Amino acid sequence: MTQTADAIIIGTGVIGAATAFELSKLGWKTLSLDRNSQAGHGSTSGSCAIIRTHYSTFDGTAFAWEGYHYWRDWADYLEAQDPNGLAAFREVGCLVMKTEANGHLTRHMQHCAELGCPYEEWSPEQITDRLPIYSLDSFAPAKRLDDPDFGQANGARLGGAVFWPKAGYVTDPALSAQNLAHAAKARGAAFRMGADVSEILVEAGRTRGVRLASGEILHAPVVINVAGPGSHAINALAGVLDDMTIATRPLRQEVVHVPAPEGFDFEARGTVVSDGDISCYCRPEHGNHILIGSEDPECDTHHWVESDTDYNRDFTDQWTVQAMRYGQRVPSLGIPQRTRGVVDLYDASTDWIPIYDKSSLPGFYMACGTSGNQYKNAPIAGKMMAALVAFCEAGNDHDMTPLQFRLPYIDREIDAGFYSRKRPINAESSFSVLG
């Protein structure tokens, strides 16, 4: 017998599972499909899961400030007790170094002031009080290890930073997706794992469902692409690429885990740090480790990959360059011989801002292009996707008259057209993981 649903959701990562939960709350009968065996085991499981509220654009900041509250109130938001436990949000704050490249964060502070999102300006002394292992010498611009000037301070010093106290990270991102899947199931949502979507079915000019690689056919009038780094392939199957100005593409990333310098408890006293001067971000990691990610400086090659399942999962010299860049900031950092961390994929969009939208095919929607910076927004993105699907299926033309969507915690209305697949490339973006 053919299984049917009101909506099929492709992907059970943190955004796919949030979309299932939010649509279920609206009374939709959803069926989530994933080729993996467990929810959250796509790029969500490799996420650094940093929750921060500063973004380059006003809309991005509003969305992230709204997004913070769901992690703060995680158990209440889920409305269901997961027997496997809940993902934990550690609110350690986020410190961002002021640099010329980020305009000394003037715009970011203006956005936050307008939105009532708290921040503090910190002097160099306040930075080293919190992080006594830090040297504030400036090293910009970022360099590769084979540059003879690598590791040479440029003579200037960091002049200060902005600290956002309402920020932190989630300790187990895969578990957070599983929490959402559990909450969705409690609302009647169905999940099928080990289900590889190989065709989008179209009938009379609209979505009719999907075919799995096994040949099985599943029918639904609505299909939502939340396939993470597999989003381009799914959009291609649906034949919806032609009217998109924003493309999505899988981009390989390496994340470094190193032990904190001896004598300093980074796990207890550390914070999230975004440091454009050395093009690294970091956060505390379990076992008094420091997790170090890249802020994509120009000198690094972007490793675009063709397939989201078949790519090099081994560390390369990128691991070493990131560790050494962070070693400029923390001279006592020991860099072990044994490489530890994560290799995974961003689903990068042309302007590093996600697409939350309908498509040219009636009944086919997409939440993709999350560009390494949308974990934090998963619950509110799921809520907006649910509202968008309901809005369009009620006969509204979101392309012509976009959904105006209220962010419930911060009580602000946003134009969901900001996330359109057909938008002009957003020049205010950082064109990096910072969004």
Ligand SMILES: Cc1cc2nc3c(=O)[nH]c(=O)nc-3n(C[C@H](O)[C@H](O)[C@H](O)COP(=O)(O)OP(=O)(O)OC[C@H]3O[C@@H](n4cnc5c(N)ncnc54)[C@H](O)[C@@H]3O)c2cc1C
């Ligand atoms: C290294 C790294 C660090 C990051 N750090 C942060 C951070 O600190 N803060 C932040 O906010 N964001 C961060 N992100 C981004 C964030 O993790 C992602 O935006 C988010 O996890 C995407 O969730 P998703 O549900 O859209 O996709 P995914 O978690 O990738 O899920 C997509 C699912 O779709 C399934 N799928 C794909 N194709 C098919 C198919 N044909 N059939 C069936 N199933 C299919 C996959 O198996 C997968 O499970 C980071 C990402 C990476 C890779």
